[in-house]
Structure formats: C-alpha cells, structure tokens
Amino acid sequence: MIFRHLIVAVLVGLLACSPPALAGGSVVGSAGPSEKAIVRGTPLQQGTNVFSGDVIEVGPGGEGVVTFGHNAMARFAADSAVRASRDTTTIGLELLRGQITYRSTPEQPVVASFVDALVRAEGGKEAVAIVAFRHPTLVAITAERGALEVSAGRDHRSVTVPEGQTVEVALVDDSAAKADNTPPPQTPDNSNSNNKKTSGMVWTTGAVLAAGAIIGGSLALSKNQTQLTCPQKGALVSPYAFPCP
Secondary structure, eight states: OHHHHHHHHHHHHHHHSOHHHHHTOOEEEEEOSOEEEEETTEEOOTTOEEETTOEEEEEEEEEEEEEEETTEEEEEOTTOEEEEEEOSSOEEEEEEESEEEEEEOSSSOEEEEETTEEEEEGGGOOEEEEEEEEETTEEEEEEEESOEEEEETTTTEEEEEOTTOEEEEEEOOHHHHHHOOSOOOOOTTTTTOSOOOSSSEEEOSSOOOOHHHHHHHHHHOOTTSOOOOHHHHHHHHOSSSOOOO
C-alpha cells in the first residue's frame, strides 16, 4: 500500500511540472512589465521564466519585456511573435512577425534572426537594435546604439550598420528564382543593385535612412504600444543618454 502511494505521488509530481521543465529547457530570461503578451498559452506576467524554445506572442495594443541579465533585455512590440533560445553563451531571438527592440552587452550577447539572417552587435560590444517587419517581405534593421553586423543568405554575406542608421532586407522566394532564370524587370528599387543573389534573401540598394530621423522614430517605436514612464523607456533603450524631465 505504501509503495502504491509513492507511485501516485511521483505521477502527480510529473503532471505538475511545466513542459519546459520536463524537456530540460534552459531559462532564457525573466519577464518584465508586459501587457497582452502570452507564452505557452498563459499571460506573460512579470517574473515569469521564459525557457529556450518558448514563443512570446503580443496582441494588439500590447507589449512584452524580457530581461536576460547583465543589462541585456528585449522589448516586443504589439502584434509581434518571437521565439527565444539560449546556448552556452548567447541569447537568440527569432522574429516571426512584428518588431523587437533589444540590447546586447559584452557580458550577455543577444542575436536576433529572421528567415536566414542574423543580427548581432559588431565586435561583441554593447548595442541596441531594432528589427521590424515593414511588411511580410521587407525587414528593417536599425542600429539605435552601437554598430550592428547583419549577415544573410547561404554565403552569409554581411553588412555593417553604423549607429543611428538603418538597412532594409528584402525577402525573395528562392524556389521561384531557380524555376525562372529570366532577369527581373528593372524598377526604381532594383535598377541600381549590383548584388542580386538567388538565395533566400536579397539586400535592397542603399536603403539607409538619416540618423536623426531614425533615432527620433525608434524612440517612438509604435503608436499602438503601451505607454511607459520615462525611466522605463530609458531602461529599454539607453541607460546612458535618455533624458527625463
């Protein structure tokens, strides 16, 4: 009888464990102040652990915040979905839709990805990056603080994004390119491009915006996002140069 009770106790304990715990998933970070964000089908409440493999989804008018330690963190805009992961040294954030703003530090590197592109801080230094789907086939990467290195395609071509500037990446269908070798028609968007590739991703030509416009726009981020206090905004963007009245 005692043995039977022990078996029941073990089964109850296993059922009470969360799926990430059973799978041995590592903790990626801890949720900060969030609204209308869910993970594993439940609200992303402050202090909730985010595990490797979790997808954070943010609804209309909401936002999600996750901290990773060592001053590294990420903010997910409304209508966004991000898959989080972690290896021995690096936090990975795969943008599935929407927009993320994140800070990478030398002590805790953070790398964003979408399709086959990677966005990382140049030289492993501190950087604040904004990665956003402008529409399903166009992604904009902004170096809010520090420089970024963006690599994409099978040959991992890379480009450096200086602080305060933006580069846009257009996504193309690789299978369609292989099926038809006819050169695409010349348009204002591609007539000056000398770097077309039949890979999963193609760089747009000279899509770099003025630094002043980028910094002003990125601080505003999205009109649909929850309004934060000035100190909260400063913590999410730059702890060194974000004046509060």
